[in-house]
Amino acid sequence: MTEPALALLDFDAAGRAVGHHLADVTQPHLSVLDLAATRGDGVFETISLANGHLQALEPHLARFAHSAAMLDLPAPDPEAWRAAIRAVAALVVDADGAPVDEGFVKIVMSRGVEGGSGSLDPRALVPTGWVLGAVAPDHGAARRDGIRIVLLDRGYRHDIAQTAPWLLTGAKTLSYAINRGVFREAARRGADDALFVSTDGFLLEGAVSNLVLRRGQTLRTPRTDLGILAGTTQVDMFAWAESVGYATEYALLTPQDLEEADAVWLVSSGRHAAPVRAIDGRERPVDAELTARVNAALHARTH
């Protein structure tokens, strides 16, 4: 394939997805009044596609629905979205028409097209939704050689999701300007990625990934009540790790835990487990063997 595959969701007047149709990604399909484009007012998920298999599709759909609920968006109809996702996934193929080794399908739903009046009234808005599928970028170097990260203050306390839910922490929204900004800040510091830390000193998440530490035979990740995104890939990494004898734990972690860890990864749907080889400029060992096993297991997922 040369261009990504695209399907647009069809909604009825009540905001319910009733179907989809394929569309040409090289053509414009969004209004300049769409709240995705003017306010980042919507939600998304990125699902990895391994040899034609949509990985962790149901957990992604569940998180999509959770994010939509946090934003008071209409509940996405899973059946309609699944059908569009499968239609697009089937088009992510190589020149011979065979499924690609690694692709991705991205699903997006915005609050819809605003009137020209500047009104913020969400009533009567019908969502906009689309599904995009494409060949994945090559993550080989990051998985093999590791990534350099820097710790960046997230600005929030660790309990922000409980004390200020209107800040939408834990929802995967289209308002990702900060997430992209931290990649630029990381690059300015000679790193590839960032790890957010709460103002009161707890490790949170990467800009678009979850943190996993190994110490001995135990894998640990930050608790999901810290205003972070609950990781679909991290969950699968833990399930595999338990199946081969590791203990796993959701914990309150600090930079001291990073220092004491035998191995550190940032984990996400697209890149899978990227081993961390430097933190704030200090090199650290990469667990190449376990990384390779984890990524082979993630790539081989059948759910």
Next chain:
Amino acid sequence: MTEPALALLDFDAAGRAVGHHLADVTQPHLSVLDLAATRGDGVFETISLANGHLQALEPHLARFAHSAAMLDLPAPDPEAWRAAIRAVAALVVDADGAPVDEGFVKIVMSRGVEGGSGSLDPRALVPTGWVLGAVAPDHGAARRDGIRIVLLDRGYRHDIAQTAPWLLTGAKTLSYAINRGVFREAARRGADDALFVSTDGFLLEGAVSNLVLRRGQTLRTPRTDLGILAGTTQVDMFAWAESVGYATEYALLTPQDLEEADAVWLVSSGRHAAPVRAIDGRERPVDAELTARVNAALHARTH
């Protein structure tokens, strides 16, 4: 007019705006790969239009450029944007072709259309830009009767802009899901709008407005180094107030200052000065006479 007026900016391959063309707002013009729609990765301004006059155009263009710089976007060419803005403003007319009493022009620039690969690499991206003009919604009730507000924790300390610039506080970005979320939270609490407070107890700004307090003959607003947007309309309100004998001040303000204020406003380009008539459910007096004078002065601005 029935539909908003629209111009799309034309950029050269180096990302420089070189002109614009008018377009039909009822048609789609944005790609689903535009980073405005997928990441809220861009900046905007809303300029009020009073009887054909673009109010505070140059301060808005300066803030637009400031926001762009904070996001490492190409510097918007003021000449190209001015030309597009004027072309659109000229189309915001009534049925007789006369300028409307109150309109607005919104300008938006995103980082551009991403490749289908999921790459975050910003190199070689050409921005997307557009200018939308329309009749303003009717703000009469808010200006006359006042608005009910609630105080909401912003989650950040007052010095966040200095300690964590990668969080982009003070930039007017397209990532406004939180700003819209706080309107919903305000509505759940029976209010019209919200006023953000820092975690360490300082008054910040409204969701899309600046705070101004009057005590005696002095108007005060929060300092602009508190990770808030520097208000173009608040600046003009202060200039007018000084011209008629008020003192003005940028200050660190607390909820105690709200309690002690003789009058409170939320100030923005569209709604101008909306008097606050209740805070967290407690009614408070509205300074109807000064509000009317302020709004008359803001509407009559000639710069």
